[in-house]
Amino acid sequence: MRAAQIHEPGRPPAVAGVPVPVPGPGEKLVEVHAAPVTPLDLLCATGTSYFGRPATPYVPGVQGVGTAGGRPVWFPTTAGMAPGDGSMAEYAVVPVADLVELPEGADPVAVAALGLSAVAAHMALSMRGELVAGEQVLVLGAGGVVGQAAVQLARLAGARRIVAGARSASARERAERAGADAVVALDTDDVTELAARFSAAADGPVDLVLDPLFGPPAAAAARTLRPGGRMVNLGSSAAETCPLDSATLRGRSLRLLGYTNNELSAEQRATAITMIAGLVAQGRLTVAHETVPLADAEHAWTRQSRGTTTGRIVLTMTS
Numbered sequence: 001m002r003a004a005q006i007h008e009p010g011r012p013p014a015v016a017g018v019p020v021p022v023p024g025p026g027e028k029l030v031e032v033h034a035a036p037v038t039p040l041d042l043l044c045a046t047g048t049s050y051f052g053r054p055a056t057p058y059v060p061g062v063q064g065v066g067t068a069g070g071r072p073v074w075f076p077t078t079a080g081m082a083p084g085d086g087s088m089a090e091y092a093v094v095p096v097a098d099l100v101e102l103p104e105g106a107d108p109v110a111v112a113a114l115g116l117s118a119v120a121a122h123m124a125l126s127m128r129g130e131l132v133a134g135e136q137v138l139v140l141g142a143g144g145v146v147g148q149a150a151v152q153l154a155r156l157a158g159a160r161r162i163v164a165g166a167r168s169a170s171a172r173e174r175a176e177r178a179g180a181d182a183v184v185a186l187d188t189d190d191v192t193e194l195a196a197r198f199s200a201a202a203d204g205p206v207d208l209v210l211d212p213l214f215g216p217p218a219a220a221a222a223r224t225l226r227p228g229g230r231m232v233n234l235g236s237s238a239a240e241t242c243p244l245d246s247a248t249l250r251g252r253s254l255r256l257l258g259y260t261n262n263e264l265s266a267e268q269r270a271t272a273i274t275m276i277a278g279l280v281a282q283g284r285l286t287v288a289h290e291t292v293p294l295a296d297a298e299h300a301w302t303r304q305s306r307g308t309t310t311g312r313i314v315l316t317m318t319s
Contacts, residue, residue: 001020004315012298027093033317037314072101074273113289120234135159148174149287152178162182184198202224204226218233219243222249
C-alpha cells in the first residue's frame with residue numbers, strides 16, 4: 001500500500017510503498033478514504049512537542065475517515081504522540097473501541113476536515129462554556145477550522161448574535177461565510193483598540209468568548225464580557241501569555257475556563273463526532289478545505305505548515 005512517512009522530525013513526509021498492516025486482537029483494518037493534515041500532526045512531527053521526539057519512520061495522521069467491515073467510520077490515532085502509525089495511508093489498523101460509525105450521507109472529506117477541531121468547538125461551547133439560547137458569543141480566530149465550526153455551532157445552539165475576530169482578509173471572509181453577524185479585524189496587538197472594535201460590533205455585553213488565540217485578542221475580548229461572563233480558552237495561536245488586567249477579571253467576576261479534547265472520554269468524543277457527522281450529512285456544517293491526493297502529501301504538508309492554503313488540507317487515497 002502507499003503511505004506518507006516521516007523519516008526525520010522537522011521534515012515533510014515522503015510517500016512510499018509499505019506493507020499493509022495486520023490487525024491484532026481487538027483491532028480492525030480500516031480502508032482509509034480521507035485524512036486531514038492538522039496542526040497537531042505538524043506539531044508532533046517537529047519532534048519538539050511535549051510528546052517528545054517520535055520514533056521514525058512513522059505514518060502521521062491523528063485522525064481519519066474510512067470504511068471498516070463495509071461501514072463508514074471515523075477514527076483517531078496516537079501517531080506522533082506514541083509509537084505506531086496514523087491515518088495518512090491507504091490502510092490503518094485501529095482498535096475496535098476507537099471506531100465511530102458515521103451516518104449514511106456524511107461526506108468523508110467534510111467530516112475529516114472538521115473532525116477533532118469541530119469536537120473542540122462544540123464541547124468548548126456547550127460542556128465548558130455552557131452556552132444557552134439567546135446569548136451573545138464572541139469567537140476569536142474565526143477563520144480557522146475551530147473558529148468556523150464554532151460560529152456555525154453557536155448559531156445552531158441558538159446564539160442571538162455572533163461576533164467573529166480574525167487576522168487576515170481571507171480569514172475574515174471565511175468567518176463571514178460561516179455566518180458571523182459581524183467580523184472584526186485582529187490586525188493589531190493594541191488591547192484597547194481591539195476592545196473598542198469588539199464593543200462596536202457587539203450588541204451590548206458579550207456572554208461567552210471562545211478563544212483559541214490567547215494573547216492580546218483574549219485580553220481585549222475579556223473587556224467586552226458582562227459581569228459573570230465566561231471565556232473558554234482552547235489554544236494559544238497568538239501568544240502563550242495574555243495581558244489580561246486584574247481589574248477586568250475581578251471587577252466583572254469573570255470566569256476564565258480552559259478546555260482540551262484530552263479531557264473527553266471515548267464515549268463523549270464518539271457522541272460529538274456522531275453529531276458533527278450528522279450535521280454534515282444534513283448540509284448544516286462545513287469548513288473551508290482542500291482535497292489533495294496522497295501522492296502529493298509532501299507538498300500539501302509544506303503548504304499547510306506555511307499557511308498557504310485555502311483551508312484545511314484533506315488527503316484522499318484515490319489518485
